[in-house]
Amino acid sequence: MSSSRGVARAAVVLGALGVVAVPAAVAASRGNSGVHLLRALYVGVPVAIGLGLVALLCSRRARLAAARTVFADRRGPVRAGRWLAWLALYAGVTSGLALAVYWVLRARH
Numbered sequence: 001m002s003s004s005r006g007v008a009r010a011a012v013v014l015g016a017l018g019v020v021a022v023p024a025a026v027a028a029s030r031g032n033s034g035v036h037l038l039r040a041l042y043v044g045v046p047v048a049i050g051l052g053l054v055a056l057l058c059s060r061r062a063r064l065a066a067a068r069t070v071f072a073d074r075r076g077p078v079r080a081g082r083w084l085a086w087l088a089l090y091a092g093v094t095s096g097l098a099l100a101v102y103w104v105l106r107a108r109h
Helices: 002-031 037-067 072-107
Strands: none
Touching (some): 002 072
């Protein structure tokens, strides 16, 4: 089934982009003097979470499609997509928690 392979590839790409979203936001703030770190993270964190969720949905669809096939070798990209999707969600949620702690500590002073 080529559809499970395509959806698994999409999950891998979206998960990888989600993992890179927060570090790319930090690098953009360091490389460009007009972009502040907090403003870059305000964009990077939701992008990471959103891409992680979409990648998780794609990996789920690819896993269900791969379960109906007789080819066992096509499950590697499905696992990689699911792993990258969870990693992107982890990076986004962790960065969001860091921003929340920053704002709580800033509000106290």
